[in-house]
Amino acid sequence: MANYKILLQYEGTRYQGWQKQESSESTIQGKLEAVLGKMTGETVEVQGSGRTDAGVHAYGQVASFHLSTNKTPGQIQEYMNQYLPEDIGVIAIRKVPERFHARLHAKGKKYQYRIINSTTPHVFDRRYCYVYPDKLDLDAMKEAASYLIGTQDFKAFTSTKKGKKSTVRTIHSIDFEKIKDEIQITFYGDGFLYHMIRIVVGTLLEVGAGVRTAESIKDTIRSLSRDQAGPLSPALGLSLMEVFYEENEQI
């Protein structure tokens, strides 16, 4: 058995998210395991750096798996790309030490949320952007985002039901880029709770629309209450851009 780390891209549009499910619905993990099972004749378990929701895309998801094969890493990649659907691609692969685990060893993640702030159609990006045509106060959104930076309890910004797991996370940065009528919000943190980025974006959009003040975010954080945050923004605007590991584990 050897341990492999892969760098993946996928368009989430057709999938029920990363995690395999008992039902027959299509998931990224399910597709990967099916192809590796076909290749080896054995059951292969694929560990992602984290789940992505139904409809969320990935430019740089990382996964790892153990398997026995005579194939070189390059041959495994070629086999996978031959049998995977064309909306999932293995960009890179390498052998890693036995102990490496894509989720447990992830040190940080970068996500991007894309908003088209206009009524002009974006034919080629229509599957990757959320269309929000109303006027937005970008400065207010940036101010609100600044209050989210740091190590805090983000319980108000997750859909997770009551549990004993910690809802404390560290957001290192939230960057805004405006390119013509598109707003790209890039989140970099040590990890993100279930639905966290989409709820943050929904809340920032309420700030941008003037429905709530930038300052109000401070109270929302303190409230630890999902009711105080904004709505869940649509999955299609969100993409996992990059997963960070210790330097010696870069793919």
Add this chain to the structure above:
Amino acid sequence: MANYKILLQYEGTRYQGWQKQESSESTIQGKLEAVLGKMTGETVEVQGSGRTDAGVHAYGQVASFHLSTNKTPGQIQEYMNQYLPEDIGVIAIRKVPERFHARLHAKGKKYQYRIINSTTPHVFDRRYCYVYPDKLDLDAMKEAASYLIGTQDFKAFTSTKKGKKSTVRTIHSIDFEKIKDEIQITFYGDGFLYHMIRIVVGTLLEVGAGVRTAESIKDTIRSLSRDQAGPLSPALGLSLMEVFYEENEQI
């Protein structure tokens, strides 16, 4: 009756090209005319700057049409975008002088052909790029392209059957850009014959692969014979980027 000029984007994947056909197959022109017919209750004829083949995309197609309506140009655009499929979008619209005709007044066109020169999957660009994984000699391709610049008879580079129409065209420039493993070839000319760019690309790829020399292009041009040129490259890599008019007719 007023005359309107529109700027259009479309993803050609699902369409049988620009030009409407007697059969029920899906075309861009057919979709536009159906929506404008629905809006006005009358038959509207839409003139494109030129046809695009089945599977070819457009970032900047231009079309014009006459119709009677109480709607403002902005309202026409909104109506069209509401009823057009989401892989066709009206980016801009304006009223133009009665005599304006999108095809007859076009002074130049810019097309781009995208080649992925690697086996690495490009999940998000898979519908817009031709995958050609074998090694290519880009310098030889550039040299070959240089012989195509200027006003020449491009009869060897078209699939058009014998006809009395001129096959003389002017290519102003052919530019190459290499971005990681992608090669973008941008063609700017006064107009292009049926299949011309795709046959030119097929020929340039033969040069890049070493199947023919760059110099051989000169003989191919002189031959005026389709047999001497390379194969037709796939439609999906080609996009109409921009149509040029006299300065006072810019949209």
